[in-house]
Amino acid sequence: MKQLNNILEGFGSTWLLLVRSLSYTATLPRQFGRFVEQCYLIGYTTLPIVAILSFFIGSVLALQAGRSMQDFGTQQFIGSLVGLSMARELGPVMVAILLAGRVGSAIAAELASMKVYQEVDALETMNIPPARMLVLPRLAAVLVMMPVLTIIGDLVGWFGGAIVAKYTKIISIEPESYFAVLRHYTHFNDVINGLMKAELFGFVVVLVCCNIGLNTRGGPREIGASVTRAVVVSLILILVLDYFVTQVLT
């Protein structure tokens, strides 16, 4: 019963934080500096790990699928499998998971620390709403950076698949042929579907991590607990939302 209460309370406070943050949208232009800083933290610092992971996800996908497809003599279609998988599913989901682990945890830790050391209370007494200064720039930044990260993830993943497809003996498909099949079967709508998913996942991850950070109570030990909770809740939400969004989009 207590856990159900906690879930409902978390759900309610997250919605409330969203509404409060959006009510300050008009202040975004004068928070441009904070927005750029968050774009840097969310986008630029996450980019290398997104690129590395996407490369190997594309590679492993080509390798695993290549062996099975070769049994049926269909390995020439490997480009379509890697292209669609990365664009519709693995690209957005993996980028969102990385965002939760790298950026979400950092956001939760920073805001939880500010809460525990009364910096958030200090903002409130100054009549500076934390939703405006701490949450809104992050939400705006993630909306801008998620598509960028996902597109880069997709491209690098496709590229990784192409390299494996060419240099693995049992597959041995030339990049021209690989990308021709990929282009034929991966449509613009598939990429857009993936980007829509990425936007939703990224937005939810940042919102949930901000909310958990700002609702931290107690001493320094609670900062660690909040970070763990933020990452776990984000991962669960990404996968649950993925199922329902996929149902809607297909």
Add this chain to the structure above:
Amino acid sequence: MPSSPSPAGATRNPFTQVETAAVGVSVEHLSKNFGSLQVLKDVTFSVEPGEIFVLMGPSGSGKSVLLKHIVGLELPTSGRVTVDGKDASSEATREQVRMALVFQSGALFNSLSVYDNLALYPREHQITDEAGIREKVMHALKILSLDGVDQKSPSDLSGGMKKRVAIARALVMEPQLMLYDEPTSELDPVTSATISEIIATLKQEYHVTTIVVSHDRELALNISDRVGILMDGALISLGPPSDLKAPTDPHIAEFLYPKIDLQHPRFKNLETTP
């Protein structure tokens, strides 16, 4: 620093020299529960505009929680707190009445320099342009004898300097009501005396209504107009600081003038054995 004293009930702003009304605070039958724990029990008192009110009490007696109710950071379980006649828990009150709380820890933003800590309020509220903000910030730092620390990080400052920076940050807000949470805790006697002097000077010069939460007897005796004593969440004494010199209540006497009795039973368990 401005020199002309303001008439009673008005604050002469240290930066703009414009007089604004000092505000009164009223706490009526305030009770607060955290779960089954009652932290405040039917507390009632008022603070007059321009007064220095010191609220004393042992650790855990509910002083800081009471302060948070006055600035609207906590909501009462029952009872009411008003600032300038307006409900303290309302967001509108914070927009209409400038209240500044100096936290026990200072609550400075470690990611910002001292300068940016002080500049945050006027920047966020677009009170003036950057040149005006700079003037306000440097003036506040000068008042608090903090020249030369503006580009430092709060983490590089000593405890006493952090408290002074926190007071300077509050001063930049041009407050009508200043609240201090344990301003002299964790400080040596000389720095404590300096902080007490600063609080008294700010009230004298700018006529700011001031509420100080503390368990520092010397601070209460030296700077307060009135003192309240909170024990176990209940206000058990309210009067002039002279009452503190010879308290009749044994609990208050024990709190204010504790005697060290090594024969007390509680010390028996501390005996060390070889």
